[in-house]
Amino acid sequence: PRALKPGVADSLRTMMRSVVTEGSGGALRQIPGQPGAKTGTAEFGTQTPPRTHAWFIGYREDLSFAVLLEDGGSGGADAGPVAARFLRAAGTP
Numbered sequence: 001p002r003a004l005k006p007g008v009a010d011s012l013r014t015m016m017r018s019v020v021t022e023g024s025g026g027a028l029r030q031i032p033g034q035p036g037a038k039t040g041t042a043e044f045g046t047q048t049p050p051r052t053h054a055w056f057i058g059y060r061e062d063l064s065f066a067v068l069l070e071d072g073g074s075g076g077a078d079a080g081p082v083a084a085r086f087l088r089a090a091g092t093p
Contacts, residue, residue: 016058027080028058033093035060037083039075054079061093 004012016036019025025037037058043050054069056079065086067079 020058024076025056025058025080026076027056027084028087031060031084031087033060033087035087037080039080041074056080056083058083060087060090063087063090063093 003009013036016025016038017034019037019039020028020035024039028035028037035058037056040055042053042055044053045051051071052073054067054072054075054077056067056075058065065083067082067086069079069082072078
């Protein structure tokens with residue numbers, strides 16, 4: 001693996017922080033340490049409406065995490081609260 005260029009890493013951190021402060025990652029808004037996140041919902045199968053997998057990735061300080069809920073709804077609404085519980089259990093940075 002290669003390290004990201006500093007400007008790219010800074011931009012990515014800014015965008016991921018905005019997901020928490022202004023977007024679908026709101027489950028982490030009250031978590032200390034200024035976490036950043038990205039949420040997603042992946043549709044699968046042939047049913048109508050399609051079934052979904054929910055995912056939520058992020059970081060806080062030097063901790064990275066990923067949550068995947070198979071057949072589990074949406075990233076922000078369903079996987080986000082799981083990520084928040086994980087970070088609360090991990091303690092304050």
